[in-house]
Amino acid sequence: MSDEMLRALRDELGEAGVLTDPERLVPYVVDQRDLVKGSTPAVLRPASTPQVMAIMRLAARHRVGIVPQAGNTSYCAGATPDASGRQFVLSLERLDKVRSVDPLDAALSVDAGVILKHAQEAAEAAGLYLPLSLGSEGSCRIGGVIGTNAGGLSVLRYGMTRDLILGLEVVLPDGTLVSDMRRLRKNNTGYDIRQNFIGAEGTLGVVTGAVLKLIPAPTRRATAWVELAPGVPLPEMLALVRRETSELVSSFEFITARSLALVRAPGGRLKSGSGGVILVELSSSSRHLPVEAVLEGAMGELVEQGWAEDIIIAQTEAQRADMWQIRETIPEGEKRAGGSVKHDISVPLSRTVDFLAQGGAAVAAYDPRLELSVYGHVGDGNLHYNILVPPGEERLAFTARIGRELAPQLYDIAAGMDGTFSAEHGVGRLKRELLQHYADPGRYRVLRGIKGLFDPQGIMNPGAMVDPSDGLPS
């Protein structure tokens, strides 16, 4: 069966489209966090949407699992085949063309294999801006960004990936093409079926193209490093900053002292306040809008409230870059320090401080020697709540133990606040059981029904997210 399928695949894709050399397969079968190692008979590298359709028709006929993979940067092993050696990897890397940039439509049409950074550059070349900014932007690809509904550093102002999708092109598990690549802002003609594929991690079909919403390119930015006083009510601070910047605030990032210490030696100018740091950035595309004055006005109010021990406003682009470099290198800092067990928590905006308190208490009660690296997009209620692997502990064993013994407590605390165990990283293979455990029962049945509708044979990224069901069983 596999041989016959391989022959047919070579006919459809050509030699360059089918990798089977074991050495070349290695990078495709391990997730980027090095937590899961799978196996595959071949990596398929289609160079066009019709080739993706051909692959899915063959897979449907042979009932073979297909694991779509874009940049392979999932934090939840969403693009890693299982160990059976029977699931094919479908790599999007050769679908890497920018189809068009349309300045008057403020729209960018791309193949799903385009690297995020290249999409950003195509927008910039047309005087526009793609407001999607992720740590992995140099290697993640648009199809994966859509599959995980990625968030990142400017969700507060521009939303998640979902909010930036104008059009989508998808190949269904039976090989059918669903094409809606229009650049419309408004189109109320039936269910917005595109939404099902956004955040679906390739379990309902293969996203092969997308139209992304662009915005006028920011020409002025104003950035502040706010050293927090102890006990600052972050939700109130966020509400004030949103209001007094008229929502020009595009980033409102939290950094704790411990996370800062992972990337910066003590004694520098950019230090932590007693309550950590908030990095605030405003951006503007207008020559008529004094964005620096707006930032200064808002920061003045923070001082009046007694919420800041010190505020440093970047005076040069280099100073601004320095602030961002700290924020963006924390994940690497954690890796250098021996790694971390990541929790991608989200709670309602009003509960971030409560979560920090209750989560901290739970960790301390479990083992007071554990160290936390906490940072994240508190402007969206999203905390990267990471536990550093203690010196001398074996990373994978520690990860497994925390996942078993401590993570459930943290997730319960979040759930008790109407929060969630996955704000932006998704479900993949690592959080399937969490999804089943925490989902509203009615919603979970619908999830399985949707999966069953699109992928009744269960051949689309099998093992990720949910298994199909037949209809909506009561």
Add this chain to the structure above:
Amino acid sequence: MSDEMLRALRDELGEAGVLTDPERLVPYVVDQRDLVKGSTPAVLRPASTPQVMAIMRLAARHRVGIVPQAGNTSYCAGATPDASGRQFVLSLERLDKVRSVDPLDAALSVDAGVILKHAQEAAEAAGLYLPLSLGSEGSCRIGGVIGTNAGGLSVLRYGMTRDLILGLEVVLPDGTLVSDMRRLRKNNTGYDIRQNFIGAEGTLGVVTGAVLKLIPAPTRRATAWVELAPGVPLPEMLALVRRETSELVSSFEFITARSLALVRAPGGRLKSGSGGVILVELSSSSRHLPVEAVLEGAMGELVEQGWAEDIIIAQTEAQRADMWQIRETIPEGEKRAGGSVKHDISVPLSRTVDFLAQGGAAVAAYDPRLELSVYGHVGDGNLHYNILVPPGEERLAFTARIGRELAPQLYDIAAGMDGTFSAEHGVGRLKRELLQHYADPGRYRVLRGIKGLFDPQGIMNPGAMVDPSDGLPS
């Protein structure tokens, strides 16, 4: 069957919950444009979500059609029962409680029967703002706003209804409750199934509650009445205004001279330019942001470009209200003039001027005596492209003739520009055939599959949008 069901319904809902008096039924069986008249054995008025669940369980058992109705303001007869006399109307009007306003979460939780205006007032009372502004806001209800994914006057900045939904509570056709009323900004835990119900016009389930996203209340507005020079490239003008206001522009509304004349006698200060009018408004919640200066700067650039014959900037709240009164009373003006045949066109932002030219040529070729009232949200690519009923013509007959003979040409022109026949009004009963005709075939199959998944018996608003199918037939 009907009698047994009525008895059971009275047991569940009480006498006040089941209207059968023919006189009281009248307003529920006619659409607001007076185009479609249906019939119903009873109007059901549940007062709680469990009562909605009970209704749907009974309807599923008896295989009886249920037509959800909120404010009954659909432009496409989306909430009107058919003439069979067998479909029950499920009115949301008694589900009218504001559940909570949460200022720090910037969220408003409501029953689906809350009138939009009341939701706006609840937000304002908490110092926040619900950025949903519709002509029908005094009578439309949140459930209908969600069911049609309503747009309105500030989509340019704040998006469609879809973009403002944080949480949703839905009763499925079999009576199952799907509850996701969390106030989270980020939650990547499986398919976002809520999206299927937004814009579904009650064909997949009954929306019973929602959490809406709020923003800081605007405290400063700056509004300009731009009299357009002839031949202004509107897409370029829009791009400039968005850029030079840093997207603080919340409205960019187009009004033609003919539409203006429907509501205002000639000779006033607010008159049309040769190319019509653009009403521009910026809003800000910040004390530190000189929104008037930003508007003046941007308007100065329009003058430099030679795009404006005159620009009037509102100096008082009364002047501002006067400008908006014109825009908002055009639909009434059309009614007074004998009515209009409405086309809710959307094209990519870059094509609005092209559509005006080609649409105008098609109308003139069909009958040069016809008069157009064209206005709308060109900031979103959305044109309300209405043909006035000529004096002496019977409205319904004229509507039918235009729908048969001229509308298909207009829709074809829009489709040729990758546009659509329904930007924000939806499909309902009036545009079902258009949906089938213009949808991508793969997409249409998925639409019917989604309908079949949620509503296999076809009891949920039968006759609206699409009929169910069994799976995704090839």
